[in-house]
Amino acid sequence: MQVTMTVNGDEVTREVEPRLLLVHFVRDHLGLTGTHWGCDTSNCGTCVLWMDSEPVKSCTVLAAMAHGRDIRTVEGLERNGELDPVQVGFMEEHGLQCGFCTPGMMMTARWLLDHNPDPDEGEIREAICGQICRCTGYENIVKAIRWAAEHPATAEVTA
Amino acid sequence: MTTVEEAPANPIGFGRMKRKEDPRFIRGKGNYVDDMQLPGMLHGAVLRSTYAHARIRSIDTSAAEAHPKVKAVITGALLETLGLAWIPSLSHDVIAVLATDKVRYQGQEVAFVVAEDHYSARDALELIEVDYEPLPAMIDAKAALDAGAPIIRDDIEGKTDNHIFDWEAGDRASTEAVFASADVVVEQDMLYPRVHPAPMETCGSVAYMDKVTGKLTIWCTTQAPHAHRTLYALVAGLPEHKIRIVSPDIGGGFGNKVGIYPGYVLSVVGSIVTGKPVKWMEDRSENLMSTSFARDYHMHGEICSTRDGKITGLRVKVLADHGAFNNTAQPTKFPAGFFHIFTGSYDLQAAHCEVTGVYSNKAPGGVAYACSFRVTEAAYLVERMVDCLADELGMDPAELRMKNLLKPEQFPYTCHTGWVYDSGDYPRALQKAMDIAGYADLRKEQVEKRARGELMGIGISFFTETVGAGPRKHMDILGLGMADGAEVRVHPTGKAVVRLSVQTQGQGHETTFAQIVAEELGISPDDIDVVHGDTDNTPFGLGTYGSRSTPVSGAAVAVASRRVRDKARLIAGAMLEASPDDLEWEKGRWFVKGDPAQSKTIQEIALASHGPLELPEGVEGHLDASCVYDPPNLTYPFGAYICVVDVDPGTGQVKVRRFIAVDDCGPRINPMIVEGQIHGGLADGVGMALMEVIAFDEEGNCLGGSFMDYLLPTSIECPKWELGETVTPSPHHPLGVKGVGESATVGSPAAVVNAVLDAIGVRHADMPLTPAQVWRTMQGSPFRTDLAIQ
Numbered sequence: 001m002q003v004t005m006t007v008n009g010d011e012v013t014r015e016v017e018p019r020l021l022l023v024h025f026v027r028d029h030l031g032l033t034g035t036h037w038g039c040d041t042s043n044c045g046t047c048v049l050w051m052d053s054e055p056v057k058s059c060t061v062l063a064a065m066a067h068g069r070d071i072r073t074v075e076g077l078e079r080n081g082e083l084d085p086v087q088v089g090f091m092e093e094h095g096l097q098c099g100f101c102t103p104g105m106m107m108t109a110r111w112l113l114d115h116n117p118d119p120d121e122g123e124i125r126e127a128i129c130g131q132i133c134r135c136t137g138y139e140n141i142v143k144a145i146r147w148a149a150e151h152p153a154t155a156e157v158t159a
Numbered sequence: 160m161t162t163v164e165e166a167p168a169n170p171i172g173f174g175r176m177k178r179k180e181d182p183r184f185i186r187g188k189g190n191y192v193d194d195m196q197l198p199g200m201l202h203g204a205v206l207r208s209t210y211a212h213a214r215i216r217s218i219d220t221s222a223a224e225a226h227p228k229v230k231a232v233i234t235g236a237l238l239e240t241l242g243l244a245w246i247p248s249l250s251h252d253v254i255a256v257l258a259t260d261k262v263r264y265q266g267q268e269v270a271f272v273v274a275e276d277h278y279s280a281r282d283a284l285e286l287i288e289v290d291y292e293p294l295p296a297m298i299d300a301k302a303a304l305d306a307g308a309p310i311i312r313d314d315i316e317g318k319t320d321n322h323i324f325d326w327e328a329g330d331r332a333s334t335e336a337v338f339a340s341a342d343v344v345v346e347q348d349m350l351y352p353r354v355h356p357a358p359m360e361t362c363g364s365v366a367y368m369d370k371v372t373g374k375l376t377i378w379c380t381t382q383a384p385h386a387h388r389t390l391y392a393l394v395a396g397l398p399e400h401k402i403r404i405v406s407p408d409i410g411g412g413f414g415n416k417v418g419i420y421p422g423y424v425l426s427v428v429g430s431i432v433t434g435k436p437v438k439w440m441e442d443r444s445e446n447l448m449s450t451s452f453a454r455d456y457h458m459h460g461e462i463c464s465t466r467d468g469k470i471t472g473l474r475v476k477v478l479a480d481h482g483a484f485n486n487t488a489q490p491t492k493f494p495a496g497f498f499h500i501f502t503g504s505y506d507l508q509a510a511h512c513e514v515t516g517v518y519s520n521k522a523p524g525g526v527a528y529a530c531s532f533r534v535t536e537a538a539y540l541v542e543r544m545v546d547c548l549a550d551e552l553g554m555d556p557a558e559l560r561m562k563n564l565l566k567p568e569q570f571p572y573t574c575h576t577g578w579v580y581d582s583g584d585y586p587r588a589l590q591k592a593m594d595i596a597g598y599a600d601l602r603k604e605q606v607e608k609r610a611r612g613e614l615m616g617i618g619i620s621f622f623t624e625t626v627g628a629g630p631r632k633h634m635d636i637l638g639l640g641m642a643d644g645a646e647v648r649v650h651p652t653g654k655a656v657v658r659l660s661v662q663t664q665g666q667g668h669e670t671t672f673a674q675i676v677a678e679e680l681g682i683s684p685d686d687i688d689v690v691h692g693d694t695d696n697t698p699f700g701l702g703t704y705g706s707r708s709t710p711v712s713g714a715a716v717a718v719a720s721r722r723v724r725d726k727a728r729l730i731a732g733a734m735l736e737a738s739p740d741d742l743e744w745e746k747g748r749w750f751v752k753g754d755p756a757q758s759k760t761i762q763e764i765a766l767a768s769h770g771p772l773e774l775p776e777g778v779e780g781h782l783d784a785s786c787v788y789d790p791p792n793l794t795y796p797f798g799a800y801i802c803v804v805d806v807d808p809g810t811g812q813v814k815v816r817r818f819i820a821v822d823d824c825g826p827r828i829n830p831m832i833v834e835g836q837i838h839g840g841l842a843d844g845v846g847m848a849l850m851e852v853i854a855f856d857e858e859g860n861c862l863g864g865s866f867m868d869y870l871l872p873t874s875i876e877c878p879k880w881e882l883g884e885t886v887t888p889s890p891h892h893p894l895g896v897k898g899v900g901e902s903a904t905v906g907s908p909a910a911v912v913n914a915v916l917d918a919i920g921v922r923h924a925d926m927p928l929t930p931a932q933v934w935r936t937m938q939g940s941p942f943r944t945d946l947a948i949q
Contacts, residue, residue, distance in 0.1 A: 033194035034187015043866035074187035098665030099184030100410030137838030
């Protein structure tokens with residue numbers, strides 16, 4: 001079947017199997033490998049991307065269900081060559097180690113800040129509690145998101 | 160529009176700096192194995208056993224082979240013709256790549272399909288018919304040695320039981336004497352249940368055998384690329400120079416990615432058979448059910464003391480469940496890893512341990528999950544036993560520990576099972592943790608809460624780690640000595656590259672190792688490239704696990720850098736027309752003693768070393784050096800942890816309210832990275848203590864085979880970590896540093912368990928302390944967590 005959707009601002013059309021998962025569509029058909037696959041059961045959240053401005057776990061969404069939708073992945077966080085404050089925050093606060101959960105975490109973080117620009121620690125922890133990180137013990141992820149909240153229009157990378 | 164404050168310049172050496180590897184990860188531009196796409200690449204999938212123990216009568220692959228997108232179906236019978244059905248394990252055993260005679264655990268590899276795409280490969284698995292004759296499954300380690308138990312390893316000639324090894328350490332007679340004369344003896348059975356490292360990225364590989372050049376390239380999720388290459392050469396008879404292992408970005412390892420899995424070998428066979436690159440990437444259930452588990456230690460501990468709480472002896476008997484194949488990844492001479500460091504941090508008179516390894520119908524493995532070769536089990540054992548003794552004596556567990564900790568003046572300290580602890584100041588670390596926690600106030604609060612019927616617990620653990628294997632004369636894996644190489648080269652323009660044998664899985668090697676070179680040579684870490692994870696481009700070494708990268712490779716890099724510095728001195732002498740003996744080093748330059756204006760920077764020296772300058776006799780051009788570092792001893796990081804929990808008396812639900820961790824790993828190269836390592840390990844401890852277990856039912860079905868069943872801590876279960884540090888350098892490490900990667904995983908589980916048991920006033924219950932287990936324990940009937948709930 002044919003699916004058409006907008007991915008990071010560009011319209012894409014591909015011939016796919018009806019059973020194809022969205023995570024495999026963006027990774028294998030579009031080459032956007034920043035979205036990861038980690039569990040198959042919607043538990044780990046490494047596959048989180050946005051569908052119509054809402055975070056979804058793309059391992060349990062069919063590519064067909066994204067037909068006509070607006071998809072945004074981690075590759076779409078950086079705009080016009082400017083990093084999203086969330087991306088900068090993760091670097092500033094050592095919010096990542098192996099980097100595997102990071103794209104999904106950042107997509108959820110961006111969504112949180114769009115809806116709650118000044119979240120407290122508890123609100124941040126609740127927002128990311130459907131996603132697993134095995135490296136950081138979460139503390140620096142929380143700090144990274146707080147950093148982004150405190151630097152809402154950051155453009156410069158200080159690395 | 161707000162702007163980012165001007166960031167301080169990166170330190171030329173040690174200190175906090177942001178990671179050099181992060182810019183690619185935060186853009187989604189990491190390069191993991193599953194991101195690999197090669198022209199013509201095919202996809203493999205593994206058919207796995209549904210039974211824990213069964214004889215294979217026949218395998219019919221004809222329908223799978225007829226699938227239009229299937230390119231090859233590989234079975235054990237084919238592998239037998241190649242001599243690859245069985246390969247050596249890492250512990251003097253063998254493992255089956257594909258089962259030929261029997262399956263010995265649920266999830267064991269039975270057949271491999273190579274197809275045009277991943278979905279088709281999975282489809283074809285369902286077309287393979289395997290006729291199994293089910294056999295009784297041996298799941299209970301305690302019953303595995305019973306007469307009449309089903310024999311799991313009948314492939315081993317003459318094998319009539321499930322026994323693997325007996326091993327002991329310490330002195331039995333002196334320990335018996337100490338126990339015989341002790342005022343107080345406490346004994347306790349305890350299980351460190353089977354858990355799984357579960358890195359977010361599962362294991363996988365892409366193999367390509369180029370038939371023209373004869374070169375086999377394997378992109379693989381491996382923590383030890385060089386060891387893998389040599390083992391492939393030894394096992395498959397492939398010439399080692401024609402094998403290249405590339406370990407790209409790794410999505411977490413924690414020990415899960417040390418060994419060679421059948422899937423890796425199958426991707427190689429698949430490529431040889433089809434002539435195309437073959438990718439194999441396991442799914443989460445395959446990862447949890449078949450790859451290296453951790454722990455599964457059934458322990459019986461005994462501790463003895465004087466009436467006033469001077470600990471005198473410790474002994475333990477362990478039944479170690481190693482699964483269907485003995486495939487623990489650890490130094491050859493240590494069948495129980497470094498478990499015999501179980502005397503921990505205490506000054507006692509005698510100790511003895513006995514470990515018996517048994518086979519079971521469970522997945523093989525055993526040393527994984529940031530355990531420092533089973534120091535995790537050892538630290539848990541002693542820290543639980545000390546709490547049991549405190550309970551018996553009616554002493555505060557902090558007071559009991561303080562009374563028995565080794566004193567600073569006892570270092571270097573040779574413990575009763577033979578380890579030589581390099582350095583430590585234990586009471587200072589414990590006192591610091593108690594100060595941060597406000598220990599006395601916490602105890603006061605606990606009394607008040609108890610009076611109101613609220614359950615609050617305070618748990619302490621103190622751990623001593625032993626990390627950084629070798630020395631090579633004592634430690635090897637399959638004959639490969641545990642020493643690691645490093646090469647440092649300064650380019651003509653003064654930028655540098657350092658090549659490592661170890662491989663990061665998130666630990667930040669690209670930053671930390673650049674900082675070591677920076678510290679030694681005065682070159683900015685921004686100007687230093689770290690190359691690792693590619694056997695064609697890096698020196699040989701055993702890889703990253705057991706917290707050994709900084710203790711071993713960090714030392715190799717420091718020594719190589721110093722050799723570069725020494726060479727630079729000779730060249731600087733020629734440049735300045737001064738005797739090298741008259742030169743003095745200041746970070747980044749050599750200058751004439753007493754005349755600091757007369758100097759040459761490392762950059763100037765680098766350029767001169769490549770130029771027409773007449774070099775002193777015996778000095779070759781260019782500016783580089785290498786080192787193979789054979790550590791004279793392990794390093795012994797330590798720490799004091801305090802956990803505060805609240806337990807819901809109605810449900811048994813545990814809330815970790817606070818966690819204080821004071822770690823001493825010597826000087827910290829990059830404190831930010833070290834703290835991150837500790838954070839992650841603390842989360843592991845909370846997970847293992849409260850949530851994680853791979854249990855089995857009586858038929859051998861794995862009950863922890865997905866993230867719906869194998870529960871990992873999230874941001875909700877983890878508290879805000881409260882860290883502290885003391886700094887006791889290692890006397891033998893060139894930088895004084897000790898390893899840290901596993902410290903928190905080793906030290907934290909006992910603190911959490913001690914806190915929960917303190918809250919509910921019970922001497923012992925086994926992990927994980929789920930609400931059900933806590934509730935049952937409060938009712939007086941804790942259950943065995945390794946079996947299906949009774």
